Amino acid sequence: MDLQLDQLRALNAAVTEGTFDAAARSLRVTPSAISQRIKALEDAAGRILLQRTKPVRATESGLAVLRLARQIELLAGDTSQELGGTAQDAGDSGRSTGRPVRVPIAVNADSLESWVMPALARVPSGVCFEIHREDEEHTTRLLRDGTVMAAITSTAAPVQGCKVDKLGAMRYRPMASPEFAETWFGGGATTKAYAAAPVVLFDRKDDLQDRQLRRRSRQPIDPPRHYFPSSAGFAEAVRLGLGWGMLPDLQVSGDEAAGRLVAIDGDAFIDVPLYWQQWRLDSPALSGIAVAIAAAAAGALR
Incomplete structure (x- = not known):
């Protein structure tokens, strides 16, 4: 052919x-x-x-x-x-004069908002990013169909033609504003409270809140639901008392210290493992991104 x-x-x-x-x-x-x-x-x-x-x-x-x-x-x-x-021959800027390499990457919203952007800023010059925001449980689809060349995913099994490196885990806890917690969970994080209290979700692929609900009840629970399809909007909805939500420690440590958010279920948490998957290519551009991502993850993830 x-x-x-x-x-x-x-x-x-x-x-x-x-x-x-x-x-x-x-x-x-x-x-x-x-x-x-x-x-x-x-x-x-x-x-x-x-x-x-x-x-x-x-x-x-x-x-x-x-x-x-x-x-x-x-x-x-x-x-x-x-x-x-x-x-050496690019002048005082130290930048290559070659045409930038475009690299499409799939990243989940919480990672993008909290630790990935600083990592990308440390990638050597000469790379242009095309970021595809997708839930970490679904980013492998974009690798499989060739939409992206690399992805942060929660799947350890490599997509055909890709290699995988473990990055660490993001810890999520059920959080709410103090007023919301007192109103809906004043008597404790019971099954009845979870069934009645409004919950905030990122989108219809977001399963973290339902995982928490399944942990607390053997019966299906379907509380009132709000959807806010941005990481910042999701967290702000929880801060404003629209509902409770599973928020990453990386994003809310300052809010908790300031009393703007409280944990509603004791020490309950969910750790979401994250992996870096990329095409198996001898590419300096991909390698540079992988190194920057790994370094940032080592300092940010559990």
Whole structure:
């Protein structure tokens, strides 16, 4: 099977940008050229690789070719960085003059808000990040379909073609404002209290609160629910007394010390293990990110 680089770049651009027109602008060619290159790639593969929807989507066969296209793009970007200049010949800034390497990464919201951003700031120059925010239990899907090259996940089993390193664990505890805790849990963290008290969730994939509820009752509990799909918004909703929620120690230690939040269930906690999964590629860009993530996790996680 003869796969041409310009064809692979067209496939990657079409899926990344969502339309042939946007892909054409990205690659500075005409939409007709994008269409012709993808058609030639499909002829070479003997498969339909793209669903011509809005946005365009890769077929199951297309995902396999897309992973190859993105791996080649990453390695080409690494090479461009290497050929573009070194710290010695890039001037006083110490920055490479090569074209930045784009690296898509999947990160859960709590990690992104608390310890990942400082880690990314320490990655050597020459890397542009495309962050996909996703629950840590679902980030492996984005690795599997080639959307991202690396992910922070709660899954220890490696996705095919990836390697895994353990980072540590984030500890979550059921927290609430003092007023909320007194109103709903004044008599203790009983099953009856949990069944009646409103609870705050990040989104419908967020299972942490239900895990806590299952620990406290053998019967299904379905309390009133609020959804706040941002890490900062979620924590603020709990601070304001809209409900209780499982909050990471990294995010609320200052609030607890100041009396703005209290634990509603004694020493109850849930530790969520986190792992770094990335494609098995000899890529300086990926390696640099992995080193920065590991260093930050060592100082932040349990």
